[in-house]
Amino acid sequence: MNRRTFLKDICVGAVTLSGLPGIYAATKPRNSKPNFVIIFTDDQGYGDLGCYGSETIRSPRLDGLAKEGTRFTDFYAQPVCGPSRSALLTGRYPVRSQGWSMPESEITLAELLKTAGYTTGCIGKWDVSNRRDIKGRIPNDQGFDYYWGTLGANDGGAVRLYDNRESIGVDRDMAGLTKRYTDKGIEFLKANKDKPFLLYLAHTMAHSVIDATPRFKGKSKGGLYSDVIEELDYHTGRLLDAIDELGLRDNTLVIFTTDNGPWNNMQEPLRKKHKGAVAWGSSGPLREGKGSTWEGGVRVPCIVRWPGHVPAARVSNAIFSTVDFMPTFAKLAGYMVPTDRIIDGVDQTELLLGKNEQGARDHFYYLCRNELHGVRKGKWKLLLEDRKNYYGYVKDTGSKEKELYNLESDIGEKHNLTKQHPEIVEEMLELIKAFQWPAKLPDTAIVPRKKKGR
Template sequence: MPNPSRLQLFILVAFAGTLVDVASSAALAGDKPNIVVVFTDDQGYGDLGCFGSETIRTPRIDGLAREGTRFTSFYAQVVCGPSRSALLTGRYPVRSGGWSMPASEITVGQLLQKAGYTTGCIGKWDVSNRAAIPERMPNAQGFDYYYGTLGANDNGRVAIHENNKLLGPSQDMASLTQIYTDKSIAFLEANKDKPFFLYLAHTMVHSVIDASPNFKGRSEGGLYGDTVEELDHNTGRLLDAIDRLGLRDNTIVIFTTDNGPWNNFQEVLRKRHNGAIAWGSSGPLREGKGSTYEGGLRVPCIVRWPDQVPAGRVSDAIFSTLDFMPTFATLAGYEAPTDRVIDGIDQTELLLGKSEEGSREDFYYFCRNELHGVRRGMWKLILPDRKTFYGYVDDKGSQETELYDLQSDLGEKKNVVDQHPKVVEQLLAHAKAFRWPEKLIEPRIRLAPPKKR
């Protein structure tokens, strides 16, 4: 037989590589990964050991970071309801409605159900105006099982629902983290033999916080630190359950939070907690919850998927909760909606370590329905004449155009707008190019009172 030519060898090698890629894709499609999202509340960028905290011990979450990838340019939204509608729909809150998310929105839960997943939501819902409106509650929005509270705990009270049934009120804030974790573990145990999606949205560490007796007084970070350390312990319990059930290798675990810490509301929080520290840290970032400076919405994110997501890696690529829906589409085998704008971007290549920079080039910063700024690459532009702010945000900036190099100035301390006029011009054009919806949904936390006749 004659020796094969170089061209023939090249074709054979290329074909073999294609077969490997096809086989890998087929394996993913045939053995759909379980997906677990742990979503804490009001936890700051600097509130985990692996993100630099020196006063709060988080060994289990730090271990998760060693076993997976830690994302340092990860974005949620500036407050809780908008952050949840963005995660669930892959759409900025100006489209998805935040607290007022309409029943017509398509959630990641609904798409995963169609792809053969059993879905569970445990914890804080907060996209039905904190009201029991069945068509806007989890069971109607893509979740087979629900246990939790439809709203926040601002008054130190919550009303617990199981599916659509009201179980009753609770003022025991210290018990919520363990109860949610218990329910989550029970969900895993009941569904271990089929693909599942668990969305665990903790109430802690929001507004009125507390820790159980086993954790109170243990942390150097005060009551807030105690509560975060209890979250860490219970995250470890959930991870241990995944291991015990033999699910580790085929389960994607994501840990992140809904917005920055409420460190700009300290006096009110101190009074609510009898002088105790009840707020977190933005670490090196400017401002906190409610702000469109980085401290308001750049949050910790860790992703683990053994032998798929690189372990011990740190990525500074721009990534967001918006990206979960299209990324899960690739990993779980469904199609993202095509009848509406999806702001999320498929970040599968970034997650799997096949791309360092990822697929997201930009991120838009909103406060309610006002655009405050835009990021592209290392550059962040703050728009002038902003009018919409949350009342507790102290640092409202200069009200003029601001430009920051986030690569060298993470704390947004040096406005370099005068040194880079071309960059400013490009980013202003990019801000103007945002595709606004035809109609904006009023961002109300609760339903509007009925009009008097």
């Protein structure tokens, strides 16, 4: 079954189910379905918010969001940006959803929400169409009714902006992007306040070439990077205020998270780009950063608020991931999860609503490009021997042997316990063997390699 056939079938199924008692979609009035707002920052480290231990970043709005909702301490994205985005959008590890090369055949949560009557908007960084305008693979072709943002990154200090399908020019004002994206997000909220919606707001900051406006520049304790995060916090507050002012607070599930760990392993190149300024974040107590499968590369901040549903002032250490969004939203919005492909995400509704403190996720796989580096189950994390380092900026390559860590007592991955717990190693290796590989591995380049002879 192809993507179009599946989406057509579930639309018919949704209409059929709407006439049956006992079905979630049938028993909920249309306006009682929760709205979804995903705020997705870039290259923000685990230690880069006050509520996650930062002493140099003031983040009163996000700290407040954590008090109003649940803060997750063991939340996982992917090692780098494109793969992290395809995983979030599809509920599938990048080895299936293909990261920067996410194909038209993938089914996104936006497409699925549309089958349940939602209006969908994407603002900001897309980064799953090889950073180009490719028919079938841009936001408007992947389930989003409205798009305003850039299809790629800002590595050269500029972004090409699109208003839906139309290119509207190049923007070199990196300091102003966070405000512009937030303004567009607020416009989307105002235009769609009377119907269920998804807003996916994917910020360019704090990736590669960063900057802050005069109101924030030089005002933090931690240099330029901290200035940028404090400005992100402020504009996130503006978005939250708009949700309140529009009367949407009680019926909107807000998620704040980021795409991968900080680029703290690229300090000298980033320093040169920024005239000596500190332009990278902190992994806090975690090992390494972006591009790695150490905790610092993939474990990131995540805060979820839904008043009256998600418990307030709660801290959860359940294993949770961006791949879980799609099946979780299915339960909350009333759409069908695709059955024609492997879905790596699990329904975490019970975890979010405080009905199950452990969550539905038994284990989580650590993948980098097309290689399986390890697995976590409970407090245990096993990394395999001879893992390939795909990103030259990652300096910490480990021992080249199997490594077992107790993340409950050793969050910094300092003490390899393979010799003390051989039985745990064997159990974890069985999980490694059980991973279901796709029939064909994807091209993992940001821009596809040209085939010989062409």
